[in-house]
Amino acid sequence: GAVVSQHPSWVICKSGTSVKIECRSLDFQATTMFWYRQFPKQSLMLMATSNEGSKATYEQGVEKDKFLINHASLTLSTLTVTSAHPEDSSFYICSALAGLGNEQFFGPGTRLTVL
Amino acid sequence: AQSVTQLGSHVSVSEGALVLLRCNYSSSVPPYLFWYVQYPNQGLQLLLKYTTGATLVKGINGFEAEFKKSETSFHLTKPSAHMSDAAEYFCAVTRNSGNTPLVFGKGTRLSVIA
Numbered sequence: 001g002a003v004v005s006q007h008p009s010w011v012i013c014k015s016g017t018s019v020k021i022e023c024r025s026l027d028f029q030a031t032t033m034f035w036y037r038q039f040p041k042q043s044l045m046l047m048a049t050s051n052e053g054s055k056a057t058y059e060q061g062v063e064k065d066k067f068l069i070n071h072a073s074l075t076l077s078t079l080t081v082t083s084a085h086p087e088d089s090s091f092y093i094c095s096a097l098a099g100l101g102n103e104q105f106f107g108p109g110t111r112l113t114v115l
Numbered sequence: 116a117q118s119v120t121q122l123g124s125h126v127s128v129s130e131g132a133l134v135l136l137r138c139n140y141s142s143s144v145p146p147y148l149f150w151y152v153q154y155p156n157q158g159l160q161l162l163l164k165y166t167t168g169a170t171l172v173k174g175i176n177g178f179e180a181e182f183k184k185s186e187t188s189f190h191l192t193k194p195s196a197h198m199s200d201a202a203e204y205f206c207a208v209t210r211n212s213g214n215t216p217l218v219f220g221k222g223t224r225l226s227v228i229a
Binding site: 034043095 | 151157159161186205214217219220221222
């Protein structure tokens with residue numbers, strides 16, 4: 001089956017630093033990837049849609065200058081949280097769209113803790 | 116616009132009892148519907164999906180769901196709960212065309228009591 005990986009699986013950083021999270025489709029090409037954010041005991045909220053070779057589309061209320069998304073290849077999308085603050089602490093999950101049927105395959109998530 | 120409502124943020128059942136997790140959707144176009152399971156600190160795993168065709172969909176781990184257009188529902192069931200079924204379950208909807216993201220319900224936490 002289609003496999004999506006994320007790296008790192010967890011990261012702790014100091015306030016003000018930047019953190020890069022990678023999302024890779026391991027055995028398929030994904031022209032579209034999605035980035036979601038999940039707060040404790042809550043649902044997944046879409047942050048942005050990442051399209052290979054073009055600018056990401058951000059959801060309302062998501063700061064594009066703070067959450068930089070780069071989809072440079074058909075198998076890799078990155079999310080960079082710039083100048084992270086404690087309120088950015090969350091579980092970040094990516095998904096990649098594969099083939100027909102609009103099925104998304106999810107990565108295992110990255111837990112970000114900003115001190 | 117599309118939306119999903121999951122009735123009951125927490126459901127508790129006894130081991131061996133029927134599991135019923137409710138999901139109602141709203142969509143102005145024919146929907147694709149999904150159920151995902153999430154274990155603590157992990158990503159989402161697809162349980163089953165409805166796209167077209169048969170309205171009763173069977174998934175992994177003995178789960179199934181029935182798409183009822185007249186009721187705009189897609190409830191998830193399992194005849195006999197196992198302890199390993201304890202997890203968070205998310206219902207999601209998307210359009211049946213284009214590269215569109217999923218819209219998730221708020222989730223239902225399933226507890227299984229021995």
